[in-house]
Amino acid sequence: MRHATLTIMTTQTTTIYTRQGEFLAGIKDTFPMVIGAIPFGIIFGAVAVAGGLSPAAAMGMSLFVFAGSAQFIGANLFSQGVSFGIIVLTTFVVNLRHALYGASLAPYVKHLSQIWLLPLAFTLTDETYAIVISRYQQHDDSPYKHWYFFGSEVIMYFNWQTCTLIGIVAGQQFKDLANLGLDFAMVVTFIGIVIPLLVNRPMLICAIVAGVTSILANGLPNKLGLMVAALIGIAAGMIAEEIFQRKEVKT
């Protein structure tokens, strides 16, 4: 239970929210996401090391960047000898959706001090966002929801570090894991993330256009093809959204 329920003799029930209650509830509710992140984290550790990153660098990415898909892509690009600038730019683009999460949560956290906002922002991920936004949208007046937020991030963070470590050690012990094509692990994980997002036609069109463009633009230097395909995909999605809305207005 995320709160203690106090029943008074007059059969009036009051819900008491506590920092500890919210914190523990955040951890508990995030557990399914944690389970999902375990293979992702272990595979990242193994693939990063197999691709040429030092164990310290792989660990450093998990500790200081803490962004699964960006880490995967970064390690992949590194193993292909892509330049620093492109990797950082790609990281930026891949993580742009976190800006959306921040914007969506901002109204609920604007009363908090920087001491809270800095760590909460630092460890914000897809999983935590999904769990925490639900909590904030519940119509109760708990003053401690940021502790729920914190609990969610704490469990995700520590799980990620542990799994990365396991992956790094496994990757070093079984060096030929790289030949098994573990880079496919990144692909299959991304497929598993994207497909559920294709809930309407504009999203589908966005994906199709981005996919086709990425093949056509594959020859561009410095992995620019990725940026180009993403931008054109986004534009296609927005245009499709406009067109379908106009059609609805007409009928």
Next chain:
Amino acid sequence: MNEVLLILGMMLVTFGVRYPMLAIVGRLQLPPLLVRALSYVPVAVLTAIIVPEVMMPDDTINIGMDNAYLVAGLLAVIVSWRTKNLLATIVIGMGGFLLWRAVIGA
């Protein structure tokens, strides 16, 4: 490339994306157009990564059955579409990939 600089760079842009929106947007209004565009970013970016990896694993387009990435990729798409379960998609996709590679003797 200096690994420390790489991590620092990635860390700064990541934090630079996460923090301003969370901390400042309470006081600012994002243009609605930007918000709509942002919602397409994950799909566009991740698809742009997936498709070349699956269809051009060796830098030339390969849509034959000997492309384990393609075969297992399609399997993963089907599993994800039917179950919406990330763990199942990863396990079945990877399993299918390794199995297919063994079967075709890669």
